[in-house]
Amino acid sequence: MNLDLIDLNFDYEIFYSGRQAFKYILDEIHLKNDIEKIWMPEYYCQNAMNDWIKHNYNNIYFYKTKPFKFDKAIDISAFASKKDVVLLNNYWGLCSTIDKTKNAPIIIEDHSHGWLSDRCLNSQAGYCFASLRKSLPIPLGGICWKPKTKLTVDTENFIEDNSFYNAWNIAYKAMCEKKLYKEYDKASNKQNYLAGVNTVELFLDQHHKIIKVKESDKAYIKKYLNYNVLEIKKNNLKFLYDSLININFIKIIRRKNYTAFGLILLFKDEKQCNSLKTHLIQNEIYPSFLWPNNELSSKWKFSINIHVDFRYTIDDMIYIKNNINNWITANKTK
Structure with missing residues (x-):
């Protein structure tokens, strides 16, 4: 990857998934504190919430949030006390x-x-974590850290699990199949890639323990950890922001001086959202859906995300722009 390197100004520990990093943090806090309530945002990943957190903790509560508005900070004092997480x-x-x-x-x-x-x-939180495979070219990976504080993680209680190590291998092979599909457009590569991804996702949902990361896998993750993956995103997003047709039934979720995860399009009308999704897939543009089963009370609540990361060139952005604008032109008078 031809990207600049960025200095991570915090100690960290590598895990196989963001969920395992999150569970480690909760377990660590629980050992040192009497936790009354664990507050989770209502709009959040169902797999992490239902299969992981609820499996391990029964004091889960939820607070309302606005995932597509950033003008006001969440007032934590309105619902949480000092003994909460x-x-x-x-x-x-x-x-x-x-x-x-x-x-x-x-x-x-x-x-x-x-x-x-x-x-x-520049977080001010007590702990942070992330699922790294959403941003880096790795089969699996998560990370946790304590901002501005040295992190000491005792991995002796982490278990070794050959089935999990095999899941890494399956995910890695799926990555290779996807690369071959993009290069040679063979249906067999696509089928193998999708089968591998589905197998690994199901496996992750069903395994709730923290696994000791193999040194070879940890080295693989660290190889990409310091790459500034926002560079290309920023340039690709600017091109799309400047060239997409402005229409009143689509909101582009963006914020000045920030780089979004992808091109996030928001709709009031679910049918319009699904129509664009179908159009994109028919043209081999595969959007992701940021937790579609969450309920929002706002009028604008149906979203799709189009990836614009280091895997994609400006030619890819032109292709994406043309397909979205063609769909807008065909649908703006309906």
């Missing part, structure tokens, strides 16, 4: 850093969709 999600890398108050609860921040954002690098 609050998870804050850095939505799409566009959230501001939150200052801790004297009587604040223990704050954990999830930077899975905001890796290397300003809030990620």
